[in-house]
Amino acid sequence: MIRFPNIIKARVELLHGCFKEPFLDHGYKGNYSGVYPIKVNQQKHLVQELVHFGKNLNLGLECGSKPELLVVLALMNTPNALIICNGFKDVEYIETAILAQKLGRNTIIVVDRKEELHLVIQAAKKFNARPKIGFRAKLNTQGSGKWVDSSGARSKFGLTSVEIVEGIETLIKEDLLECLELLHFHIGSQVPSISSIKSSLKEGARFYTELCAMGAQLKYIDVGGGLGVDYDGTGNSDSSINYSEQEYANDVVSTLQALCDEKGVPHPNIVTESGRALVAHHSVLIFNILGVNDLHRQEPPRPAIKGDPTIMQDMQYIFEKVNKDNIFECFNDLTQSKQDALQLFTYGVLSLPHRAWCESMYFSVATKMFKIASQLPDADDIRAQLSQELCDTYFCNFSVFQSVPDSWAVGQLFPVMPIHRLNEQPRREATLADLTCDSDGKIEKFIDTETGTYRRTTNIHEFREGEQYFMGAFLTGAYQEILGDLHNLFGDTDAVHVSLSDAGYTIDHYVPGDTVTEVLSYVQYGRAEMIDSVRQATEESIQAGSITKQEAKLLIKHYEEGLSGYTYLEEADT
Ligand SMILES: *Cc1c(COP(=O)(O)O)cnc(C)c1O
Numbered sequence: 175m176i177r178f179p180n181i182i183k184a185r186v187e188l189l190h191g192c193f194k195e196p197f198l199d200h201g202y203k204g205n206y207s208g209v210y211p212i213k214v215n216q217q218k219h220l221v222q223e224l225v226h227f228g229k230n231l232n233l234g235l236e237c238g239s240k241p242e243l244l245v246v247l248a249l250m251n252t253p254n255a256l257i258i259c260n261g262f263k264d265v266e267y268i269e270t271a272i273l274a275q276k277l278g279r280n281t282i283i284v285v286d287r288k289e290e291l292h293l294v295i296q297a298a299k300k301f302n303a304r305p306k307i308g309f310r311a312k313l314n315t316q317g318s319g320k321w322v323d324s325s326g327a328r329s330k331f332g333l334t335s336v337e338i339v340e341g342i343e344t345l346i347k348e349d350l351l352e353c354l355e356l357l358h359f360h361i362g363s364q365v366p367s368i369s370s371i372k373s374s375l376k377e378g379a380r381f382y383t384e385l386c387a388m389g390a391q392l393k394y395i396d397v398g399g400g401l402g403v404d405y406d407g408t409g410n411s412d413s414s415i416n417y418s419e420q421e422y423a424n425d426v427v428s429t430l431q432a433l434c435d436e437k438g439v440p441h442p443n444i445v446t447e448s449g450r451a452l453v454a455h456h457s458v459l460i461f462n463i464l465g466v467n468d469l470h471r472q473e474p475p476r477p478a479i480k481g482d483p484t485i486m487q488d489m490q491y492i493f494e495k496v497n498k499d500n501i502f503e504c505f506n507d508l509t510q511s512k513q514d515a516l517q518l519f520t521y522g523v524l525s526l527p528h529r530a531w532c533e534s535m536y537f538s539v540a541t542k543m544f545k546i547a548s549q550l551p552d553a554d555d556i557r558a559q560l561s562q563e564l565c566d567t568y569f570c571n572f573s574v575f576q577s578v579p580d581s582w583a584v585g586q587l588f589p590v591m592p593i594h595r596l597n598e599q600p601r602r603e604a605t606l607a608d609l610t611c612d613s614d615g616k617i618e619k620f621i622d623t624e625t626g627t628y629r630r631t632t633n634i635h636e637f638r639e640g641e642q643y644f645m646g647a648f649l650t651g652a653y654q655e656i657l658g659d660l661h662n663l664f665g666d667t668d669a670v671h672v673s674l675s676d677a678g679y680t681i682d683h684y685v686p687g688d689t690v691t692e693v694l695s696y697v698q699y700g701r702a703e704m705i706d707s708v709r710q711a712t713e714e715s716i717q718a719g720s721i722t723k724q725e726a727k728l729l730i731k732h733y734e735e736g737l738s739g740y741t742y743l744e745e746a747d748t
Pocket residue numbers: 211213214238260360362363364398399400401447448449450451
């Protein structure tokens with residue numbers, strides 16, 4: 175994994191700049207601050223970089239859980255920068271947030287469930303504090319895209335309008351209304367369409383003006399995340415967006431301004447919680463190809479001869495006779511022969527060598543047919559079917575579940591492509607298979623900018639045995655690292671932070687990936703115990719004479735080295 179801090183800096187500045195522009199153009203009277211929700215990627219060096227680059231731009235942090243709050247308190251001391259406390263809270267979470275205010279940290283406790291308000295009031299009394307409080311509104315407007323369930327009446331978070339009205343009454347009763355500083359809503363991540371964003375803003379802005387009408391003196395409106403990333407470049411899919419960052423900012427500002435002016439309430443300071451849009455671009459996963467399963471077969475097997483099973487004679491005939499005039503008929507015959515061959519084998523009629531011949535011949539005919547079909551305008555169907563059957567599988571030294579889990583979990587598209595030999599046309603059609611023993615561990619959906627949907631294969635160069643071949647999976651900086659799991663015990667990859675300057679590049683950090691021992695400790699295996707158990711087995715085998723002392727020593731050495739090593743495939747020492 176290579177991370178590029180320069181990209182983080184550029185993204186932080188871009189988003190900030192996008193909001194500055196409409197502020198100046200339209201005389202918006204509030205301020206803008208971004209907060210980065212650390213759940214998107216909590217890696218220490220990354221969050222430190224964000225805090226560093228955001229220092230002069232008032233970038234704050236958002237936490238969605240108690241552990242995240244603890245991270246944020248330790249990591250950020252930018253004066254005045256906001257710390258937005260979201261998520262479900264217990265007494266400890268709330269008390270920590272309130273006490274942190276006494277350290278001068280700008281924590282705002284956002285009430286996500288109505289019960290939390292009472293906990294906040296209790297804690298305020300206990301510490302004689304005036305906590306900064308926010309309300310998260312449950313909007314009726316739904317977002318769009320893959321995370322559409324994050325909003326709407328049945329969504330998990332936020333206060334309904336009834337709960338908000340009751341909450342205001344409670345705050346008035348407790349003489350805490352002036353503590354209510356922020357209104358928050360969030361309609362889900364990766365919103366593909368600007369119209370969903372606009373509708374939710376209108377509803378959110380109405381909550382804001384109504385709260386003002388009820389006497390609240392809100393300082394902030396926090397419009398959440400949702401700003402999408404154009405993963406596939408199409409502008410019209412769930413892995414894309416139909417707006418720019420600037421359009422997003424313009425719409426946020428102008429919608430709020432219009433509704434506030436209409437109701438004669440002051441313009442609030444605007445807070446955004448864009449996470450994906452800040453960090454997705456900054457990292458790329460590089461992996462090498464280990465080998466290829468290549469089904470193309472230019473050379474047919476030995477010709478079928480008299481005395482061979484009829485099915486073989488039939489397939490030989492198709493191979494010799496197929497041409498552009500009879501391709502449709504031959505394609506049907508070929509499909510039938512394939513099925514017949516398998517049945518005959520199961521019934522005990524066809525021997526294993528004969529079945530192997532049929533399989534080889536099948537791919538020879540398919541390869542020949544594919545070439546003919548590629549020249550025929552009306553043979554699209556045949557071409558599509560054959561290309562799927564004939565495509566190569568490239569075996570890749572990574573785990574989909576660890577490094578691009580959203581590709582598997584939600585069908586998210588990521589740009590995946592070779593990173594060298596780029597002056598050579600990639601002529602092979604391939605799918606990518608990972609190291610796990612899971613048939614879902616593969617990438618079979620690739621960006622197709624022409625149709626705006628996806629392709630089942632990607633173009634890749636011919637693999638040359640003995641030569642390194644690397645590919646990159648791009649835009650993997652948001653969510654993938656922390657959602658990634660240990661399927662088959664493949665751990666975190668090595669990561670480096672590379673900065674570019676006029677003088678060249680520097681490696682700011684090297685973060686070694688998990689060792690086998692580390693990964694095993696997550697599932698309660700202890701290194702010493704494991705080594706001892708294998709050592710005891712070697713003692714017994716030495717006694718029994720089935721292994722020599724030297725061999726036993728070598729086995730223990732390999733075992734210990736394996737435990738200290740990387741979980742992914744390594745090059746053999748030469
Ligand atoms: C996840 C989350 C975000 C970040 O959303 P992105 O779409 O990644 O910007 C912001 N706010 C809240 C409350 C969230 O849960």
